[in-house]
Amino acid sequence: MTTHTPGHTRLRVTRAGIDTYQQPVVYMHRDCEVCRSEGFAAMTRVRLDVGTRTLVATLNVVVDDRVGLGEVALSEVAWALLDPMTGALAWVRHAEPAASAGALRAKVFGARLDDAQYLALVQDVMESRLSDLELAAFVTTSAGDRLDGAETTALTRAMISVGQRLDWGKGPVLDKHCVGGLPGNRTTPIVVAIVAALGYRIPKTSSRAITSPAGTADTMEVMAPVALDLAAMRRVVELEGGCIVWGGNVRLSPADDILIRIQRPLDFDSDGQLVASVLSKKVAAGSTHVLIDMPVGPTAKVRSDAAADSLGSRLAHTAGALGLQLSIHRSNGAQPVGRGIGPALEAHDVLKVLRNAADAPADLRDRALALSAGLLDMAPGSSAGTGLQRARSVLDSGAALAKFLAICDAQGGFREPPRAAFTADVPAPASGRIAEIDNRRLAKLAKLAGAPTSPTAGLETGLRIGDTVERGQPLLTLHAESPGELAYALDHAAALQPFVLAEAP
């Protein structure tokens, strides 16, 4: 290729003021000379050069005078990526295909890719060189078990290599991760408090809700700031041994953050991409010992023992290849945990457990203790089987609560979670015994009530499989921040009834 630049003119770079999330979009006028001479049309992939900076973006064509003939207007993310100076001029031309487009095509047609090909793919993801359509093709062609063990490890390594990586010096660094799908299963703040209270390092990063009514970061945020950057996170861990921060600001696996934008709306589970997502973040966080909480149930994320076996062996294979100690805690995923579903409602449950309150949900306490025990028993130098007793002692003594409050203070200050202004009970449509609980419907109802956008919204229920209910008795209580949201959730409560009732024995 030569350095000759097509077109006869550069365009002035302006800001369109349009948020296209992580997809860079640029706007040019239909009649602009560059559009015409280059043969651009809506959705053309174009390359902008401003000085030594380059951006690849998707073109939208403006047909009125919002964008001038001599301008190229940038969406918010395009502006952030190119970061032009005031009055900057850009050459605009057709983008060359991404270097990894050939590897992507090969994968779509059934080939296995190697380490170098996954690295090229992930680098192009990072630099926005692959279009959203190409990212969707990558997600689609990775669905189910279409990445084998070696490919999963290659993708994980590639994701680690394009991000930052924390180094905590000598000694074990513990971590836990839940595969998800169980509403109310908010053990992380309790586990971090227990493990850190016992003197271990546990620098935990968590996500916000993707498709659920609350992520750990959402729940934690009603009690303390979570949007810490990497330097602030390091200070908290050096001070208190543990943290619970939002992963979005520390960007330990930034390629994963970009892929999530495509994975979320498509919602095609991929064992390979799940493993790469989880383990790339753990390795980047400097973790050495990781416990995976894997609830298994018909409406959880992992639906069967066979699926758990397959995912578990894939996790173990890649962890082994990366030198990570990994243990899997398989648990019953048939029904929710705790009483609240939604950021603040789950925070109340967490605090009751930490405070040893009389009405603390026993299932949440038991799960948090079991996970803490599993993690403690993995740590080098600990006597096997002593973890549960050690975890219980710091929880019962109040040492875990004190550690949790200290971590909150280090993150910016503890605050008591608020409560929603509007609540309404949903009554049982008939009498009977609860035979099944649909976790997905519970999550959906909590979201309709406003969770996680409205932090105090969601629902509460103490009912479990085997309980009997009388017709008209409350099955659950909806919480909302406005009467409109409450009415909206109530309208759908009958159609989304999460409790399957059998005749009482």
Place this chain on the structure above:
Amino acid sequence: MTTHTPGHTRLRVTRAGIDTYQQPVVYMHRDCEVCRSEGFAAMTRVRLDVGTRTLVATLNVVVDDRVGLGEVALSEVAWALLDPMTGALAWVRHAEPAASAGALRAKVFGARLDDAQYLALVQDVMESRLSDLELAAFVTTSAGDRLDGAETTALTRAMISVGQRLDWGKGPVLDKHCVGGLPGNRTTPIVVAIVAALGYRIPKTSSRAITSPAGTADTMEVMAPVALDLAAMRRVVELEGGCIVWGGNVRLSPADDILIRIQRPLDFDSDGQLVASVLSKKVAAGSTHVLIDMPVGPTAKVRSDAAADSLGSRLAHTAGALGLQLSIHRSNGAQPVGRGIGPALEAHDVLKVLRNAADAPADLRDRALALSAGLLDMAPGSSAGTGLQRARSVLDSGAALAKFLAICDAQGGFREPPRAAFTADVPAPASGRIAEIDNRRLAKLAKLAGAPTSPTAGLETGLRIGDTVERGQPLLTLHAESPGELAYALDHAAALQPFVLAEAP
């Protein structure tokens, strides 16, 4: 579901003046009440209700005052689909997942889909209920041979059922289609003229260039108007027996037109989607007898005899299921046809053949005659083997030329194709014998010179495999409409050298 409408207010519908091609996009202000109460973010899939009309679109969030707090602004295609009255108000809420999302997911995970599932998918494609990401997943999961024969037929039937279908009454309706990939292989205008001159009906719709330097519609357009609607097309065929019009305005397989938007940038060949695309248009056009021109060569669309066998049997299977007579004409696809590559340059070749000019390209004439013969021999009542002689007689007599000019007149008037103002020769870098010709590089060079956007741009070459050239002798002549475009193509001519030279014997 109930009829309760979330949110507390409707938004005024305005026009954003932004062309997002066929992807409906709506723009709302970040601080608008509906965005906040519904929890919308950039890229959320939203549903607009205006009276009884509904539109599903992708949200872009505006962060400055280009869109008011009480407004929802629509991209051009969103505006056309919703077609609101002045001052119309819209309810905006989260879109429900498309009805066919479950079928798409099943296909991604390896299931075979049935007729009803393909119909649901195609209906959702038509109504923009599937996002671009979902369409990309559909294209990806159909790549190569991932649709079997029954699925291909089901997809074809579904595509036919959502569009218009022409009925020409009794008697055969002939048609031809080229699988493509061979620059300059512009036989259609000649074949239509010959076949119509012999009294057959041949209502031909053609595409504009998708990734090539010229589509048949682009070439035809330099000689006559092609953007006819269905009624105008019918009048031309009733008057002259044949037509050569652009398919984009008659919308015989509109779902295919939408899918092309996703297929083109991804460029994952799918035998199943190719067959559905071609045959749905033929059935919708009312064709009864179809000849498929299938050039086979290392740089053509179909690269090997094995690929041709596979695609051919799939075409035959689906044609049989749809009651269509189909014949496949396999030809040598190792090198270009005619001398010109680019809309007007190919039109000159076509006219020379029709005019029996002394310098008419013999290969284009021979191919057009062979295809016409194949089609004539398929027609009911014709004596097998007489087609070639009949075709040659109307071409040699000038009857085909007269018919072509009459068709052009009926379409709006014939005009002589223009010539480009700027040309430059590309000299041979060495002496030798031409061992191979790369069709893709030839096409790329013609596009760099401006084809098809600049209709007279492209290139000319009369060289063929086996010819010997001397160092410095012109290999091809570039044609451009501006000195800049000519310089751009010249800059790339060395790197894109399409002739592989061996030592002369």
